[in-house]
Amino acid sequence: MTTESNKRKSLWLAGAVGLIAAFAYSAIGAFPTYEYRTDVFVGEYAAEDGFQSFEPVSATERFVYDTLFVAPTTGELRKFGVKEARSAAVISVIDAGRSIRIQSVADEDGAERVRAVHQFMADGIIARLKPRVAYIRTRLDTRLSSAEELLKSASDNLAIFSEIVSDAKVSEARTREQTRRLAEQIATLDRSGQGSSSPVGGAGEGAGDEAAGMGIRGQLAMYQKLGLAEIPFLRADSARTVVALGQTVTQSRQSIKDLKDQIAVFREPAVTQFVLRSVWPTRPGLLMPLLVGLVAGLAAFFAARMILKQISG
Known part of the structure; x- marks a missing residue:
C-alpha cells in the first residue's frame, strides 16, 4: 500500500515538475530567438488606371519559390552552412501587393547568417526586376523626347x-x-x-x-x-x-x-527595411513547451523512483 502511494506521489510530482518546466520555458524562453524582417519594394510607375507594378507581385513571389529558394548559394552563405535559402527564410506579400517580406527567426548569434541570407534574396529580387524597370524608363524617355521634338x-x-x-x-x-x-x-x-x-x-x-x-x-x-x-x-x-x-x-x-x-512618380525597386529585428523575443510554439514538459516530467519521475528505491532499500 505504501509502495502504491509512493508511486502515485512520484507521478504527481513528475507531472507538477513537467508543467512548471513547460510554463517556465514558455514564459522566459531557455534560448531566446528574434524575428528578423527585410522588406523589398517591387517598384511602380504611373499608368492610365493608376499605379502599376513592373510585374505582378505573384510572379515575383513565384520567382523566389522556384529560383532563389533552390538556387546554388554563394560562398558566404555556404560559410554559414546554408545550402538552400528556403531553409533559412520564409516570404510573404505585404503592402497591398507592393512589397515582398523576407522573414527569419534566429538567436542573436545567428544575426550575421540571417543578414547574408536576406541580402542574397533581396539582391536576387531586384536583379530580376531591373530589366523591366529599364524598359519602362526607356519607353517613357523616348515618348518624352518625341513629344518635345x-x-x-x-x-x-x-x-x-x-x-x-x-x-x-x-x-x-x-x-x-x-x-x-x-x-x-x-x-x-x-x-x-x-x-x-x-x-x-x-x-x-x-x-x-x-x-x-x-x-x-x-x-x-x-x-x-x-x-x-x-x-x-x-x-x-x-x-x-x-x-x-x-x-x-x-x-x-x-x-x-x-x-x-x-x-x-517613377519608383524603382528598393530595399525599404533590411534585417530589422523584433523588439521582443519570439515565443516558442505549443509543441516545444509540451516536449520540454514531457522531458522534465519523465526526468522527475525516474529521479523520484530512484530516490524511493534507495529509501525503501
Whole structure:
C-alpha cells in the first residue's frame, strides 16, 4: 500500500515538475530567438488606371519559390552552412501587393547568417526586376523626347505660317488698293477717249491712249485674280494650318506635362527595411513547451523512483 502511494506521489510530482518546466520555458524562453524582417519594394510607375507594378507581385513571389529558394548559394552563405535559402527564410506579400517580406527567426548569434541570407534574396529580387524597370524608363524617355521634338517642330511651323497669314493680309490690302487705282486710271482713259472729237489730228495720240489702256487692263485683271482668288485662298489655307498647328502645340505640351509627371512618380525597386529585428523575443510554439514538459516530467519521475528505491532499500 505504501509502495502504491509512493508511486502515485512520484507521478504527481513528475507531472507538477513537467508543467512548471513547460510554463517556465514558455514564459522566459531557455534560448531566446528574434524575428528578423527585410522588406523589398517591387517598384511602380504611373499608368492610365493608376499605379502599376513592373510585374505582378505573384510572379515575383513565384520567382523566389522556384529560383532563389533552390538556387546554388554563394560562398558566404555556404560559410554559414546554408545550402538552400528556403531553409533559412520564409516570404510573404505585404503592402497591398507592393512589397515582398523576407522573414527569419534566429538567436542573436545567428544575426550575421540571417543578414547574408536576406541580402542574397533581396539582391536576387531586384536583379530580376531591373530589366523591366529599364524598359519602362526607356519607353517613357523616348515618348518624352518625341513629344518635345514634335512641340519644337510644330512651334517653328506655327511661327512661319502665322507670318504667312500676316503677310497675306498685307498683300491683299495692297492688291485691293492697286486694283482700285488701276480701275480709276482705266475709267479716266475711257472718259478721255469718249471726249476726243478730232479724228485726224489726234489719231496718233488716240492710238497711244488705247495701247496704255490695254496694258492697264491687263494689270487690273492680274491684280483682280490675285485679290479675288489666289491671296484669299492662301490666307484661308494658311489659317487652317495655323489652327491645326496650334492644336498640335497644345496637345504636345499636355503630353510633355503628363510624361514628366509620370517620370516624377517613377519608383524603382528598393530595399525599404533590411534585417530589422523584433523588439521582443519570439515565443516558442505549443509543441516545444509540451516536449520540454514531457522531458522534465519523465526526468522527475525516474529521479523520484530512484530516490524511493534507495529509501525503501
